[in-house]
Amino acid sequence: MNYLMRRLATFPLVLLGVSILVFVAIRMVPGDSITAMLGTEAGLLTPAQRDSLAAYFGIDQPWFVQYWRWIGGILHGNFGISVTYGRPVLDVILERFPLTLELALLSMIIALAVGMPAGIYAATHSEKPSDLGVRVVAMVGQSTPSFVLGLLIIYTLSAGFGVLPAMGEFAPLWQDPLRNLSQLILPAITLGFAFAASVTRIARSAMLDVLSDDYVRTARSKGASARSVIWRHALPNALIPVVTLSGIEFGYLLGGAVIVEQIYALPGLGRMVLDAILQRDYALVQGSVLFIAFNFMIVNLLVDLAYVGLDPRIRLGEQ
């Protein structure tokens, strides 16, 4: 409990650091909301026109005033207004987040459902041709860029079979579950493919390590069945690196999968942040980066807590 409280207490500090970093970083990039909107035509503005647009975009004040206003707003639950959407930043983020969360969960399910059995199988058949086969496939999976796989899937489906999930308008899960799944399954496979490959490799090597441990040998010599050795004795310990990897990957996916969202035209967080950066929608970039950082910290915390469940020897927060 103590540990949990102490970890939670660090959250505001980390978020403060992130807020400063993102605030400074986005402003260090040349160009601003005005050039993003007008492009080269911004050169035709008179100084008065420019000032009036700067006031409209809220970039007429010195940076520390802007920062102070932004942070002050956040403390009151106000993340600012997105100039692109003309709506509160938090509303826009929360509208996009369910898709990103669902996509991340689906890809993780695919990755674990495929990667775990494959990894365990490879470890128990170590150095046999089937192990080699799994390792080669995993290597291919890890080295295939998601845009190649995504475009291949889209091309094969549309050119070869004349079918494709409806693109453009996204159906939320609670409105039309079937349509929603049909739109998300291919992106989830695209993301889950490389993810599954990493899980396979980690699961295999962790399992190999554990299988050579003394306690596993003892269990075997006591006559435990092969199945029981793997599932009851070895697997829980082999899971720790898999949980770590899945946690990190899942955390990344919660920040949005930009490339896959681009290819499949999914209105997720990743595309939203990318568009916001390109359009210099400062409030939206800042708000969403904070939101993503917060999610990442929560996932990390859950991963740490999961260790305790998996290995009773681990006591969090104790020296």
Next chain:
Amino acid sequence: MIGHLTRTLLSGITVAAMLGVAAVSTQAATLHMAWSQDATGLDPHKQTAFSSLRLLELIYEPLVRVDASLRIIPAIATSWEFSKDGKELTFKLDPKAKFQDGTAVTSADVKASFERILDEKTGAAARANFLSIASIDTPDPAAVVFHLSQPDVPILTAMSDVNAAIVPASEIKAGSVGTKAVGSGPFKLDKWDPNAKEVLSANKDWAGGATGVDGIEISVLPDEAAILAAMRTKQIDFALLNDPLVATLVPKEAGLQLNRVPVLAYNVLQLNPSRKPMTELKVRQAISCAIDRQEVLDTAALGEGKVTGPLTIPALATDPSQLFCYKRDLDKAKKLMAEAGLADGFSATVIGATGEPPTAAAEAQVIQSQLAEIGVKLDIKMMELNVYVDAWLKGDFDMAIALNGGRADPYTMYNRYWTKTGNLQKVANYIDDTLDSLMQKGRAETDPAKRKAIFAEFEKHLAEVSPWIWLYTSYSYTAQQKTVAGFVPTPTGTLFSLSKVTIQQ
């Protein structure tokens, strides 16, 4: 690897099929459209992004329009007339013209709209084109008179732009232009989810008559290969394409048709004549002579476009072969470099924006290898678009690969660069008396034949002094199902003719 990928793909197909993924058939009533870049805002006076203008042209109307041959045709105004001295421009408004909130379009709305554009606080994109307006009279609700401080013929063409759209005076007063779209055009905007989709429905009160479809749904599909895939499965009826690589694949698909038309925008290598050694005429001319424009077009853009001089307006453009050094002449280039005392060449940096145009990096590379032959060592620096725009506006470059927008009138198109008072003189960094006086003459001349002669001279001179090296105009591409009828592609890229397209079953 291939076997594994095939298995993955097949399993994807199976899952997709199990989940009931199916081709969505085209509906007669609604045109399903896609583009890769969405509009960036709804204020017709402030937007300059290509997609914004294309969207707003369907919702708002200017006083006049240009047709496919860039002739002025009626929009809100049914007729117009310049006074003899060219200083008074009178419009008669269409009595049937109505805003989408049901109120009539009157001369008061026209006056309020132009006052908004001229107000510095608005930050209107096209303000510079209307500075000759001294005052606006509204003798009756259906007539508007613009009093000009000097003869200004191009102002009529400038008024055909959606940046000069007429918005309701009541919306200006309420400060809601840009948050609410109330125009008098063929379609109403029902929904806009930025970077995802737009839903438009037909405006039954439109003075231009009935539209061919009941509505248009625009989806933002950021990857153009995915747009093509969606067209194959008939989810999309009509799409805007930017990437020549994707566009050239369209004619290979049965059932799809590619429309292409050379645009007014031009791809150009901008030299910076304020930086040494580009300050020297002979160096600039040497660069012009060393560049093989057709090769740049063929290599960087797959030949999808045509070599152009400074003027891209079909009715006014000179045949490029008549212009200075449009046929590559390496000997002449080397001789000019030697005369400028630079027989060994020099080093310079060329900047370009990533993806804008998609061919920028390839153009820079071809030019790099061509200029290497006269000893010019080019260092290519590719930048994100906004970073590039920032450097470009400051004139902070030796050379820049640019895609600059065109206009239907040469004065409106170039007064920003090639007049002494041009707002973008610091980007162009070159002006001489000939260019300036020819621009002023062209502005005041009302006789079309004389105007053409003036601008031909302007173009010839500009190519000869070579502050920039004009390369080519590309095509604007739209792809459509063959069941879509009635779309007319134009050099301005406007999608206005979507108001009359029909979908055949």
